[in-house]
Amino acid sequence: MKPDGLAARWVALWDQREAPSSLCAARILIGLVTLADLLWVRAVDGVSLSFAPPPLGLGYAALTRPPFTARWFGATETTALTLYAIALLATLAFTVGAAFRVAALVMAVALSQLAHFAPSGDRGIDSLLRMVVLLLALSAANARWSVDAWIRRLRGLSAVTEANSWPRLLLFGQVVWVYFSAAHNRADVAWWPMGGFSAVAVTWADPHYARFAPGWPPFMYALSQLATFSTMLFEITAPVLIAFTWLHRHEGRGGRFGEFVRRYNLRWVWLALGASLHLGIALTMRLGIFPFGMLAMYPLFLHPSELDAALGKLRARALRAQRSV
Amino acid sequence: MVASAWAKWRAGLIALAIVFTLIDGCPVPSDENLKRWPERWVQYGIRLRETRALLLTPIAGVTEFFDVRQRWKLFSAARIERTWMYVEARRSRKAWQLLYRPHDPQANYASSLLQYRRIRGAWNVHRPDPGPGYPAFVDAIARRIFLDPNLRYDEVRVRMARIRVLPGRAAFEETGEFLHEERRQRRSLLP
Numbered sequence: 001m002k003p004d005g006l007a008a009r010w011v012a013l014w015d016q017r018e019a020p021s022s023l024c025a026a027r028i029l030i031g032l033v034t035l036a037d038l039l040w041v042r043a044v045d046g047v048s049l050s051f052a053p054p055p056l057g058l059g060y061a062a063l064t065r066p067p068f069t070a071r072w073f074g075a076t077e078t079t080a081l082t083l084y085a086i087a088l089l090a091t092l093a094f095t096v097g098a099a100f101r102v103a104a105l106v107m108a109v110a111l112s113q114l115a116h117f118a119p120s121g122d123r124g125i126d127s128l129l130r131m132v133v134l135l136l137a138l139s140a141a142n143a144r145w146s147v148d149a150w151i152r153r154l155r156g157l158s159a160v161t162e163a164n165s166w167p168r169l170l171l172f173g174q175v176v177w178v179y180f181s182a183a184h185n186r187a188d189v190a191w192w193p194m195g196g197f198s199a200v201a202v203t204w205a206d207p208h209y210a211r212f213a214p215g216w217p218p219f220m221y222a223l224s225q226l227a228t229f230s231t232m233l234f235e236i237t238a239p240v241l242i243a244f245t246w247l248h249r250h251e252g253r254g255g256r257f258g259e260f261v262r263r264y265n266l267r268w269v270w271l272a273l274g275a276s277l278h279l280g281i282a283l284t285m286r287l288g289i290f291p292f293g294m295l296a297m298y299p300l301f302l303h304p305s306e307l308d309a310a311l312g313k314l315r316a317r318a319l320r321a322q323r324s325v
Numbered sequence: 326m327v328a329s330a331w332a333k334w335r336a337g338l339i340a341l342a343i344v345f346t347l348i349d350g351c352p353v354p355s356d357e358n359l360k361r362w363p364e365r366w367v368q369y370g371i372r373l374r375e376t377r378a379l380l381l382t383p384i385a386g387v388t389e390f391f392d393v394r395q396r397w398k399l400f401s402a403a404r405i406e407r408t409w410m411y412v413e414a415r416r417s418r419k420a421w422q423l424l425y426r427p428h429d430p431q432a433n434y435a436s437s438l439l440q441y442r443r444i445r446g447a448w449n450v451h452r453p454d455p456g457p458g459y460p461a462f463v464d465a466i467a468r469r470i471f472l473d474p475n476l477r478y479d480e481v482r483v484r485m486a487r488i489r490v491l492p493g494r495a496a497f498e499e500t501g502e503f504l505h506e507e508r509r510q511r512r513s514l515l516p
Contacts (some may be wrong), residue, residue, distance in 0.1 A: 010340065011333050012331050013333070014335055014339050015332040015337045041443065043443055044441050044514075045438060046438045046444055050443045054465065054466060055468050056468070057461070058447045058462055060457050061457075112392045112393075114391045114413045118443065118458070120457070120458025120461075121442070121445075123446060124398065124399060127393050127394060128397075131391070134391065162327065174346075177346060177350060179397075181352075182398070182400075185397060185398045198492075202405060205491070205495045207497070208408070208409070208427055209449075214428070214497055216495035221493055221494055225442065236509070286440060302327060322482045
């Protein structure tokens with residue numbers, strides 16, 4: 001293919017339009033996960049302990065490497081609590097899609113400032129969610145199921161039925177990259193055949209992470225090895241999801257390989273494997289919001305037409321159930 | 326269909342963002358990795374890190390501000406040598422009382438709080454250097470214990486029991502060693 005042709009296809013790829021449903025669903029789920037996390041720390045009376053500067057809490061970096069809020073307003077408990085309150089309100093507004101773009105920006109800034117106060121509590125999932133929130137702010141993720149859409153209707157404006165698809169495609173690539181990067185950053189042999197695929201067993205035996213008291217019956221070890229192997233297979237093959245999705249959505253393309261992918265529904269198999277791995281993590285390990293935060297991004301893997309069709313079926317089923325009652 | 330000028334600009338910016346993502350996500354060796362590299366390769370590892378940092382200069386301000394990065398180390402280390410936290414307290418130099426230890430039903434003081442992921446991030450220490458979050462955690466939990474009206478202790482100790490995961494089983498044994506012991510006195514934390 002000529003370079004000009006390639007460039008034109010690249011431009012066309014990012015110039016597509018689609019319904020905004022997948023982005024809207026991701027907005028709501030990501031917002032709910034973040035909101036639950038922020039409410040949970042309040043419920044366990046851990047806001048000061050999590051964010052305030054020492055000796056009250058873990059916000060040591062507010063003293064050693066102060067972010068702009070600590071420099072402007074002081075590295076104090078009041079600043080940390082105010083940042084927490086702003087993050088909570090902005091996350092609520094983000095979730096319900098009220099003043100969405102402003103809310104998303106404020107949410108990302110407030111959460112990153114909290115991360116700068118207490119970096120030891122900020123995990124990879126927090127960094128990922130901040131990045132996703134910033135990208136969603138550039139999209140029409142408030143076009144449905146939101147306060148903004150409701151106000152738009154009240155003002156007599158027509159609903160947004162089509163929006164740029166590039167934010168969803170870019171976020172799709174971002175999540176794929178997270179998995180692939182996780183696989184090639186796993187230097188410990190416990191994740192690989194020479195380490196006996198023992199990594200998940202090690203985590204199940206770690207009292208800091210294990211959901212159930214360590215000391216599983218020996219037959220569970222084989223299950224843990226299968227879980228380690230599946231995790232590595234899933235993550236290292238993450239880039240093929242892009243090919244699977246494309247082949248799945250382009251009937252007749254990709255020759256025999258395309259036929260194979262469609263016949264055995266490899267795209268859905270891959271997604272189901274990912275979802276089951278995250279559910280397995282949630283069931284057996286205490287990793288906070290990590291599995292839920294990752295699953296909240298799964299609507300981005302779906303074309304809006306697929307999500308709308310699934311929601312339509314659910315709605316019809318609910319209506320039938322309601323009538324029968 | 327002819328693409329608009331904005332569509333071309335946008336496609337270019339997205340290409341640039343993807344390039345920066347790949348550079349940021351490039352698995353360059355850490356200091357710990359370099360110690361295990363052959364001598365003659367170390368300089369290339371260092372040069373690779375420097376080149377990566379140089380290439381990321383244009384976006385360094387944004388990534389630092391939002392504290393975002395593209396190297397994802399999810400459970401990268403699964404060493405069999407691990408730790409088990411003990412939070413203990415005592416009064417008038419009497420015997421230590423175990424207040425909290427994960428998965429110990431007899432020692433579950435403030436377990437929901439201590440298990441909250443952001444707080445656990447400070448005390449879940451598996452490295453030789455526990456990092457700056459650890460002393461801040463000891464300060465904060467000791468202060469909370471001293472202020473608890475139901476407890477009357479004047480000294481708190483936090484330490485990590487070294488444990489070893491048993492091969493072929495999802496279980497561990499204690500080694501009898503302790504790491505990262507930190508103590509706090511009531512009079513040093515409360516006025």
